[in-house]
Amino acid sequence: MVTADELAQIHGRMAEAGISNAGAYMRKMALNGYILHVDLAPVRELVSLQRRCSNNLNQIAVHAHTYGLYPEEIDGLKEDYEKLWGQLSGVLKELAALVGK
Known part of the structure; x- marks a missing residue:
């Protein structure tokens, strides 16, 4: 039993986590206390x-x-590898920023 505002917040968090099933979301939160949604x-x-x-x-x-x-x-x-390493560098910087938080 939640208020309309709380329900809206729950649905927002479910959307952020990429979970559409409320029961699965509640079980995940009850058991783990957190959900990680990683954009790969x-x-x-x-x-x-x-x-x-x-x-x-x-x-x-x-x-x-x-x-x-x-x-x-x-x-x-050389061009292909420069592109590959440039993007890899960007991903590593993003990961480092997340770890630093």
């Missing part, structure tokens, strides 16, 4: 970038063994 979208993007870089590197290695190496291919790899 930046990590998923890093994994995707890493896979692309790995695939490109493998393709270039096969090509290099067969035909030799072209500077444009190396430049493309």
Whole structure:
């Protein structure tokens, strides 16, 4: 039994946690006292970038063994890895800020 304002706050917290089932939310809160909702979208993007870089590197290695190496291919790899490490740096800074709180 809660007031309308309390119910609205509960629904707001449920939405923040990404939980739509009130019973599941109440059980989680009663047992753990907290809920963590982690947005892993930046990590998923890093994994995707890493896979692309790995695939490109493998393709270039096969090509290099067969035909030799072209500077444009190396430049493309450098750009991919710079993008990957730039995003990784951003994610690490965000995590460090969260840990520091």
